[in-house]
Amino acid sequence: MFPFLSSVRLTFYTLIALVVILSIGVCLGYLNKPALDLMNHHPLVDWTVLAAHRDPLVLAWFGLLCLASAILLINGIFCCAGRQFTLARHPGSMKHKLFFVIHLVFILVLTCHGLLLVIGSKESRISLSRGDSHRFGPYRIEAAGVTFADDPGLLALPYREQRKMMTRENFSLIRNYARIRLYHGETLVADSRVHILAPLCHKGLRVTLVEFAQGRPDQSPSIVLTLTDSPLNMIFFIVYALMILTLAGFTALTWKAT
Amino acid sequence: MTPDTFPQTLYTAILILTVSEFIAAAAGKNVFSRPLLGLRTLACACGVAFVWVNSGHPPLFGPFEALAQILFVSGSLGLMFSRRFDGPALSFFIWHSLSAAGIVFLVRNQPMTLNQDYFMYANPWVILFFTLRLAAAGTFVHCAVQYLSAVKGNTIFRQGGRNTLLAGACIYLSSEWAGSLWALNWMGDAWHWSRGFFKAAILFLLIMGASHLPARLQIRPVARCAAGVLPAVFILWMIFYH
Numbered sequence: 001m002f003p004f005l006s007s008v009r010l011t012f013y014t015l016i017a018l019v020v021i022l023s024i025g026v027c028l029g030y031l032n033k034p035a036l037d038l039m040n041h042h043p044l045v046d047w048t049v050l051a052a053h054r055d056p057l058v059l060a061w062f063g064l065l066c067l068a069s070a071i072l073l074i075n076g077i078f079c080c081a082g083r084q085f086t087l088a089r090h091p092g093s094m095k096h097k098l099f100f101v102i103h104l105v106f107i108l109v110l111t112c113h114g115l116l117l118v119i120g121s122k123e124s125r126i127s128l129s130r131g132d133s134h135r136f137g138p139y140r141i142e143a144a145g146v147t148f149a150d151d152p153g154l155l156a157l158p159y160r161e162q163r164k165m166m167t168r169e170n171f172s173l174i175r176n177y178a179r180i181r182l183y184h185g186e187t188l189v190a191d192s193r194v195h196i197l198a199p200l201c202h203k204g205l206r207v208t209l210v211e212f213a214q215g216r217p218d219q220s221p222s223i224v225l226t227l228t229d230s231p232l233n234m235i236f237f238i239v240y241a242l243m244i245l246t247l248a249g250f251t252a253l254t255w256k257a258t
Numbered sequence: 259m260t261p262d263t264f265p266q267t268l269y270t271a272i273l274i275l276t277v278s279e280f281i282a283a284a285a286g287k288n289v290f291s292r293p294l295l296g297l298r299t300l301a302c303a304c305g306v307a308f309v310w311v312n313s314g315h316p317p318l319f320g321p322f323e324a325l326a327q328i329l330f331v332s333g334s335l336g337l338m339f340s341r342r343f344d345g346p347a348l349s350f351f352i353w354h355s356l357s358a359a360g361i362v363f364l365v366r367n368q369p370m371t372l373n374q375d376y377f378m379y380a381n382p383w384v385i386l387f388f389t390l391r392l393a394a395a396g397t398f399v400h401c402a403v404q405y406l407s408a409v410k411g412n413t414i415f416r417q418g419g420r421n422t423l424l425a426g427a428c429i430y431l432s433s434e435w436a437g438s439l440w441a442l443n444w445m446g447d448a449w450h451w452s453r454g455f456f457k458a459a460i461l462f463l464l465i466m467g468a469s470h471l472p473a474r475l476q477i478r479p480v481a482r483c484a485a486g487v488l489p490a491v492f493i494l495w496m497i498f499y500h
Binding site: 007008009011012015016018019022023025026029030036037039040113116117122124163164166167168169170171172173196197198199206208210226227228233236237240241243244247248250251255256 | 379380384417432439442445447448450451452453459463470475
């Protein structure tokens with residue numbers, strides 16, 4: 001059993017299976033985009049309950065994806081624990097040590113990726129005007145102010161026109177922002193500006209400004225937020241970067257002159 | 259020539275140089291192939307510089323910007339790789355010119371212009387995501403050329419293909435890392451259930467597949483070649499038809 005679970009053959013055929021499953025996902029993206037959008041707007045645990053009634057086929061596809069990913073993870077663990085670890089223990093074999101570390105870090109990345117999907121909470125497309133607030137778990141998010149320094153007429157344009165008009169000259173990431181106050185219970189824990197591509201981060205919580213939208217008549221524009229709470233984001237990006245650096249080191253070390 | 263007409267003029271120049279390179283290689287005139295590859299690469303470098311000067315950022319996407327960056331990177335790698343050839347390496351130059359011709363043909367009916375500006379391009383992670391993706395595509399194209407040249411058993415190309423595949427993987431993963439950071443800062447999540455993210459994952463799996471061939475496929479040159487060429491084909495499809 002151990003040789004089979006640690007074999008390159010299992011790796012290869014699992015990778016093929018994942019390519020096929022994700023290709024089906026691409027087709028789903030063309031044929032049933034709302035079903036995928038639902039996955040993005042709800043935490044996965046909540047989505048599975050929704051999908052069981054609304055999109056059972058998408059749920060089945062997701063189950064296959066998880067199964068194939070789990071097989072790849074198990075295969076990676078057995079590979080690492082077997083021959084790779086034995087070779088890495090030999091003194092002086094930097095190549096084998098790096099080879100072992102790459103696979104170990106890949107296992108960490110895959111694990112983090114999987115945990116990120118299930119751990120934490122998320123609420124998306126929350127529309128707030130100045131003075132509005134919204135509860136998210138133990139937090140209350142208040143839009144204390146919305147500053148839109150550029151032409152608000154941009155926000156009234158249809159999507160395609162807006163995409164053409166919102167150039168770096170017409171829309172500034174710096175000049176346009178929302179002033180967000182974050183309360184934990186009744187205690188103010190953060191009070192800062194949030195720009196597009198510069199969210200407010202407090203422990204694992206992220207208050208992300210997705211876009212500005214037309215406000216109520218005679219009022220300043222409103223903001224659309226996504227709220228996420230996950231302790232794993234930083235860890236994921238660190239291990240991901242470590243994987244790239246280790247791979248680069250391995251490539252350099254084993255670069256045979258041609 | 260004005261900035262509006264320069265991209266189309268450059269496209270025509272790249273097309274002519276690519277065809278000339280192929281004719282020289284196919285006719286066995288290896289002494290002309292490398293200089294023509296050099297001229298083509300220089301033309302693409304002019305295209306990359308044109309994008310930088312006029313838009314304030316490196317090439318990102320779109321037919322003209324992608325063509326210039328991808329062929330510049332693959333051409334530069336081809337020049338570096340071919341400087342050590344002791345004897346004729348016709349198959350290498352034939353495959354290189356054919357791959358370039360394929361890319362030039364892909365964009366033949368598309369407008370040769372700079373992309374429209376967008377406020378997101380003020381963010382460095384956005385720039386890195388797009389430009390590193392094009393650099394990775396150029397690297398995978400060169401990798402594909404090496405694997406194709408290795409089908410007849412030349413180990414110099416096989417080893418070169420393996421090196422380039424791993425280097426391309428590092429560049430591609432760096433692009434994806436920057437892209438994930440962009441997604442996290444813009445949408446609140448590093449992963450998005452969408453066609454674009456699935457395609458990006460498929461490409462990474464294809465690279466892994468090429469690096470994890472079972473023994474009975476490893477010994478077959480055609481199987482190795484197919485595995486080494488697939489990442490290039492897929493990333494070009496992603497970039498030009500996404």
